[in-house]
Amino acid sequence: MNHNSQHFFPGAHNGIPPTYEMLKEEHKVAVLGAPQSSAPVTTTVINIRSETAVPDHIVWSLFNTIFMNWCCLGFVAFAYSVKSRDRKMVGDMTGAQTYASTAKCLNIWALVLGLLLTTGSIVLLVFVYATAYSVFLKSMQENNGYH
Structure with a gap:
């Protein structure tokens, strides 16, 4: 298990054995990973021009x-x-x-x-x-x- 995720739970540093709910939350934190940084998110915008049909008769x-x-x-x-x-x-x-x-x-x-x-x-x-x-x-x- 992840060493860093045990510090988030009460009783993990008290010597009390973790319960099922604590292990489940610890697994979720390990799967999701650490919180994302506050760096600005870059996005890409693609403008798709809709082809308007201009009849030329x-x-x-x-x-x-x-x-x-x-x-x-x-x-x-x-x-x-x-x-x-x-x-x-x-x-x-x-x-x-x-x-x-x-x-x-x-x-x-x-x-x-x-x-x-x-x-x-x-x-x-x-x-x-x-x-x-x-x-x-x-x-x-x-x-x-x-x-």
Whole structure:
């Protein structure tokens, strides 16, 4: 047994034989060791950066560039998407978010404007063809003598 731990118990230096509780406490002190020194405890802090997903909307911009490029909005949105991806690769998340937000806004406008102009063009073509067809039928009736 440890010589130093016997001095903590009453009766250990009086010549009285130790009881079971005294031996148990002496064993705990021997296992735990001496009290720690009052030296300052050094800690290490590791900052783990959470990767916030900044969408760059590059696929949407590419789609708008190919199919909905009215007023070149799809192309401009694609350029901002590429800038956003570049900023993200460098680690500038604020810049990437700014460029991505602009690309998203341009993509929305390109999509809405593209859908409206495409739908309007189709409706205009249907009216033009319907009018041309009715004029064609009227001229055929006049040529055949049907009045």
